[in-house]
Amino acid sequence: MPPIDTYPDFERTERSVDGVSRSVFVAGAGPGVVVMHEAPGLYPAVVDFGRRLVCAGFRVYMPSLIGEPGRAPTAGYSIGTIARACVSREFTVWATGQNSPITTWLRGLARIAHDECGGSGVGAIGMCLTGGFALAMMVDERVRAPVLSQPSLPFAVTARQRRDLGIDDATLACVKERVAAGAKVMGLRFTRDRMVPAERFERLRDELGNGFLAVEIDSSPGNAAGVPRFAHSVLARHYVDTVGHPTHDALETVIAFLRERLRDR
Numbered sequence: 382m383p384p385i386d387t388y389p390d391f392e393r394t395e396r397s398v399d400g401v402s403r404s405v406f407v408a409g410a411g412p413g414v415v416v417m418h419e420a421p422g423l424y425p426a427v428v429d430f431g432r433r434l435v436c437a438g439f440r441v442y443m444p445s446l447i448g449e450p451g452r453a454p455t456a457g458y459s460i461g462t463i464a465r466a467c468v469s470r471e472f473t474v475w476a477t478g479q480n481s482p483i484t485t486w487l488r489g490l491a492r493i494a495h496d497e498c499g500g501s502g503v504g505a506i507g508m509c510l511t512g513g514f515a516l517a518m519m520v521d522e523r524v525r526a527p528v529l530s531q532p533s534l535p536f537a538v539t540a541r542q543r544r545d546l547g548i549d550d551a552t553l554a555c556v557k558e559r560v561a562a563g564a565k566v567m568g569l570r571f572t573r574d575r576m577v578p579a580e581r582f583e584r585l586r587d588e589l590g591n592g593f594l595a596v597e598i599d600s601s602p603g604n605a606a607g608v609p610r611f612a613h614s615v616l617a618r619h620y621v622d623t624v625g626h627p628t629h630d631a632l633e634t635v636i637a638f639l640r641e642r643l644r645d646r
Contacts, residue, residue, distance in 0.1 A: 387450075387451055388406055388423075388428055388450065388451065390408055390432070391406035391407060391408040391428070391431070391441075391443070392406070392407045392408065393405075393406055393450075394406075394407055396442075396444070396490055396493055398485075398486045398489030398490060398493070399485070399486070399489060401486055403444050403445060403446070403486070404444070404445040404450065405442055405443065405444045405445070405490065406423065406428070406431070406441075406442075406443040406444075406445070406450070407440070407441065407442050407443075408431070408432075408435050408440070408441055409434070409435035409438075409439055409440040409441050410438075410440055411438040411439045411440050411498070412438075412439055412440065412498055412500045412501075412502075412503065412504065412639070412643035412644075413439070413440050413441075413442060413491075413494030413495055413497065413498035413500070413503040413504070414434055414439045414440070414441050414442070414494075414503060414504035414505070414506065414526075414639060414643075415442045415443075415444070415487065415490055415491050415494055415503060415504065415505045415506070415518075416430065416431050416434070416441055416442065416443045416506050417443075417444065417446065417487065417505070417506065417507040417508065417511035417514055417515070418443065418445075418446065418448075418508060418511065419508035419509030419510060419511065419512075419530075419531070419614060419617060419618075420447065420448070420454075420459055420462050420463050420466070420509055420510050421447065421448040421452070421454050421458050421459040421461070421462035421463070422445065422446075422447050422448020422449055422450060422452060422454075422462060423443060423445050423448065423450040423451065424448075424451070424452060424453060424454045424617075425451070425453070426454075426614070426617040426618050426620070427443070427508070427617045428443065429617070429620075430616045430617050430620070430632075431443050433632065433636075434636070434639075437636045437639075437640075438640075439504070439639065439643075440494070440497075440498050442490060442493075442494050444487070444490060446471075446483065446511065447462045447465060447466055447469075447510075448462045454618070463510070466510055470482060471483035471486075472510065472534070473534065473535065473547065474510075474534055474535055474536055475535050475536060475542070476535060477535055477541050477542055477545040478545065478548075478549055478550065479547075479548075479549055480517045480547070480548050480549050480552055481514065481517070481534065481547065483514070484514050484517035484518060487505070487514055487517075487518055488517075488518050488520065488521045488524070491503050491505060491518055491521060491523055491524050492521065492523060495523045500643060500645055501525060501643055501644065501645055502522070502523045502524065502525030502526070502642070502643055503523055503524060503525065503526070503643070504524075504525070504526035504527075504528065504639045504642070504643060505518045505524050505526070505527050505528070506527075506528040506530060506616075506635070507528070507529055507530060507532065508530045508531060508614065508615075508616065508617065509530075509531050509532075509533045509576070509613070509614065510533060510534060512529050512530055512531050512532030512533055512534070512577070513529055513532035513533075513534055513546060513547035513548065514547075515527035515528055515529055515566075516529060516532075516546060516547070516548055516552070516556060516566065517547070517548050517552050519552075519555065519556050519559055519564065519566075520552055520555050520556075522559070525564070525642045525643060526565075526567075526638060526639045526642035526643055527566050527567070528567045528568075528569070528635055528638065528639075529566065529567065529568040529569070529585075530568075530569045530570075530614075530615050530616050531569065531570050531571070531574060531576065531577045531613055531614065531615055532546075532547065532568065532570075532577060532581065533576040533577055534547045535547060536576070537575070537576065537577075537578045537580075537581070540580070543578040543580040543581060544580045544581060544583070544584045545581070545584075546581065546584060546585065546588075553588065556588075556589070557588060557589065560589050560590075560592030560593075561592075564592065565592055565593075565594055565638070565642065566585070566589055566592060566593050566594065567593075567594045567595075567596065567634075567635065567638050568582055568585060568593060568594070568595050568596065569595075569596045569597075569598075569615045569616070569631055569635070570582060570595075570596075570597055570598070570615070571597075571598050571599075571600040571608065571612040571613060571615065571619075572597055572598065572599050572600050572601060573600040573601055573610050573611075573612075574600065574612065574613050576613060577613075582595055582597065594638070596615075596631050596634055598612075598615065598627045598628065598631060599627070600612045606626055606627050608627065608628075615628055615631055616628070616631070616632060616635070620632065
């Protein structure tokens with residue numbers, strides 16, 4: 382199936398880090414924000430989220446990491462891209478206490494965004510497979526506004542995996558140092574999302590204390606907002622663009638976090 386949307390309101394560019402080039406879709410003006418898509422790729426709902434950030438006053442950088450930009454997220458396509466990520470050397474999907482190698486390239490993209498946009502720093506927003514990548518990117522002090530939306534790696538099968546943050550000990554130590562110096566980390570999840578167990582957010586609270594800002598949306602049966610029990614994608618696929626809906630409130634919280642952390646000081 383060919384792409385259904387080429388996103389003409391974004392400029393498709395090639396950005397190179399350490400000799401590795403990837404397509405990056407860029408739009409907007411203001412502080413830079415790197416948006417890392419969820420599986421299966423840069424599908425329309427993820428790009429709609431990017432547009433909302435552009436409208437909020439940010440310059441958005443959306444790298445294509447897996448899949449085909451514009452292709453709709455069918456079940457078969459989604460499963461296929463996740464399977465390819467599982468065998469890719471760039472994604473660490475099962476092992477605990479390890480960084481995904483692709484986060485090195487993403488830190489480079491954050492540097493590029495900061496060089497182009499200036500200001501006090503950049504934001505980094507990960508989703509699902511990339512959800513925890515913003516944590517690893519905090520090794521670079523230019524990443525001032527990390528957002529972990531439904532961080533799903535490593536896949537939560539064992540008790541150890543459910544508490545793992547997808548980073549190694551040295552990276553965690555760096556993150557904790559930055560938080561002790563005033564940095565903040567935001568995380569978002571639906572409460573019944575099995576891919577993002579409560580234990581993972583508990584670990585973030587244990588490690589980061591008040592430096593971790595959690596947004597947990599009730600998806601239990603009979604919840605007041607009618608959020609389905611299977612909801613997973615807070616800012617994209619399961620986002621509801623209605624004032625007062627908890628996902629809309631979550632988006633507003635993310636935007637406020639970006640504005641506060643990226644304002645010139």
